[in-house]
Amino acid sequence: MDWKGRVSPKTISRLSLYRRLLTDYAANEHAERIYSHGLARLAGVSAAQVRRDIMSVGYSGTPNTGYEIRALVDHISAHIDAPEGQQVALVGVGNLGRAILSYFSGGRRAQLKVVAGFDTAPEKTGRVLLGCRCYPMDQLAEVARRERITIGIIAVPASVAQETADRLVGAGVVGLLNFAPVPIKVPLNVFVENVDITIKLETVAFFALRSR
Amino acid sequence: MDWKGRVSPKTISRLSLYRRLLTDYAANEHAERIYSHGLARLAGVSAAQVRRDIMSVGYSGTPNTGYEIRALVDHISAHIDAPEGQQVALVGVGNLGRAILSYFSGGRRAQLKVVAGFDTAPEKTGRVLLGCRCYPMDQLAEVARRERITIGIIAVPASVAQETADRLVGAGVVGLLNFAPVPIKVPLNVFVENVDITIKLETVAFFALRSR
Incomplete structure (x- = not known):
């Protein structure tokens, strides 16, 4: 299979970054939820970018309560990891x-x-x-x-x-x-x-x- | 001075790559000239991209004889290096x-x-x-x-x-x-x-x- 033109390496790189930031944030701040603009600030990208990337893994938050961090990490992992390693x-x-x-x-x-x-x-x-x-x-x-x-x-x-x-x-x-x-x-x-x-x-x- | 919007980090990265490839190529192949498509092949980019990048450092080759390698390296160095180091x-x-x-x-x-x-x-x-x-x-x-x-x-x-x-x-x-x-x-x-x-x-x- 040719990978070109399907999904951008940059999107995958950002998802990998979000996952690590979210994991650290949840551990350090004892937080369970985060808004797109909060994650955007941590990652140094725009909130619109965060929302687009996260929609691409089939997850969405709500304007009122944001993303549930653990569910979001699971969605990212399901999207980018091989289940068998x-x-x-x-x-x-x-x-x-x-x-x-x-x-x-x-x-x-x-x-x-x-x-x-x-x-x-x-x-x-x-x-x-x-x-x-x-x-x-x-x-x-x-x-x-x-x-x-x-x-x-x-x-x-x-x-x-x-x-x-x-x-x-x-x-x-x-x-x-x-x-x-x-x-x-x-x-x-x-x-x-x-x-x-x-x-x-x-x-x-x-x-x-x-x-x- | 704000660097944003002036010149792209990607352009500078390609110029840095071209310089090293040109230096190695001249040394290994005892070559004095190279065509844009030759440099493009070495760098893994398109010939049009090479020509655009090289125009940006104020140098141009000729369709018949290509770029003079030493002059091109000097132009790239003048563009990206600090003269005083x-x-x-x-x-x-x-x-x-x-x-x-x-x-x-x-x-x-x-x-x-x-x-x-x-x-x-x-x-x-x-x-x-x-x-x-x-x-x-x-x-x-x-x-x-x-x-x-x-x-x-x-x-x-x-x-x-x-x-x-x-x-x-x-x-x-x-x-x-x-x-x-x-x-x-x-x-x-x-x-x-x-x-x-x-x-x-x-x-x-x-x-x-x-x-x-």
């Missing part, structure tokens, strides 16, 4: 890879588990790091099949990013989060999200310069 | 902070230097890590002033992200790159770019699920 592989267990593992080892998102790390450096493999078992690269296809991995995180140097993507896709991965500072090419059925830290910093620098 | 502070020298330092310690971008790291953990301060001197948090204002820091990278836990942003802004920072998984509030003259790894991964997971 999804398994993730991390390729590259350097500083960035470890930072990623520490984000996801807390078990905050049980639906999304980093079940295997891969690296070419022998001293990083054959052990459990931050709750994640690490393997040598040549076991990628075998482990990916066994663990039913469909998502890959690329945290390797630019020079081996394309090769890493090819191997992940060859092993059945259909979603990639790429931190290497180079665009990667994948088949049409594979979804890629790039996080290019240098580009982000250069963009901040441009606007910082014009703020003075 | 810009100084960056990193707050949070954990795994993510170290990954960021290793990206920027190579000296690839001489115009953009991470000149100081800050952390609350005493064992991380008072030394040089990956070429960057690390200080205790309570020296932030003093060091930021002395080093003329205008850009801050936030690589701290969510619980202290807003406090960190406030301190950076108080010390004269006008551009923030925020890796903490929480939106931060800043004055209107401060530009913020958020990189939320959990949201990115959840977005990839959503589209991966629909690809099967």
